[in-house]
Amino acid sequence: MEIFHAGFLEELHRRGVKPGETIMCGWLWFRAVEGAEEIELETLDFKAMASFTRDLSAAQVIHTVQQERLKSYGATEEPCNMMQTAFVSKSIIPGSDSIFLNRQEAASESDSGWYVGMVDESRDLEDPETFEHRSLYELTISDDRLASWWLLPVGTHVFFDRAEPYAERVEQAGGHQPPTRAEST
Incomplete structure (x- = not known):
């Protein structure tokens, strides 16, 4: 599943994700948080330990580059996550x-x-x-x-x-x- 497509948050709502729950998607971890009108996501910002942000651009870049790297080497993903x-x-x-x-x-x-x-x-x-x-x-x-x-x-x-x-x-x-x-x- 592409992390950042338009339906990702809708899918989380459909599944009943609540604020405070953690979502693992590929290598990345997200946390559901209360937004102004609906649930939003935040992720670690990769700048300092345990520093969270609602700006998902760094996570998007990491995800995109990882997928491009796999494709360029003709490799199949060997799953792992950032907490391992x-x-x-x-x-x-x-x-x-x-x-x-x-x-x-x-x-x-x-x-x-x-x-x-x-x-x-x-x-x-x-x-x-x-x-x-x-x-x-x-x-x-x-x-x-x-x-x-x-x-x-x-x-x-x-x-x-x-x-x-x-x-x-x-x-x-x-x-x-x-x-x-x-x-x-």
Whole structure:
């Protein structure tokens, strides 16, 4: 379902959505709020943690770019949402050309399957203290380039070391792989 088509709010009314209820649509979360005459939607603004807005333009851009990214790679969406976590190197520097993403099988319902690391990792990959879990929402706030890649499937590597970031599909067996979530516990 297209998030922002004219009938979306009408569909929510038909379903009896009440103010305060949360609606998940694709990667995004919305909250129904009381409007002047009817229910309106607000969403996180992607500027600061837990900062909401009724301006849905940032959400629209993220949704559109995610769909275009899937289409350009001929990929089928691997669902996740902004509240799920990624396994993240504590070395990451938001905006760095050395960041890379690797999508693995999710370890749990709260896990997105994404690993966010640095190509030139300086920390010990065998040390569990090298990594942390962070929400995709938090990662997107810190580096908005990441949002368009979150729906790509398991086996995708994304690199930011060129003028335009790019993705590659890789086999999960063999070759250098970042630590799995199971290895971090």
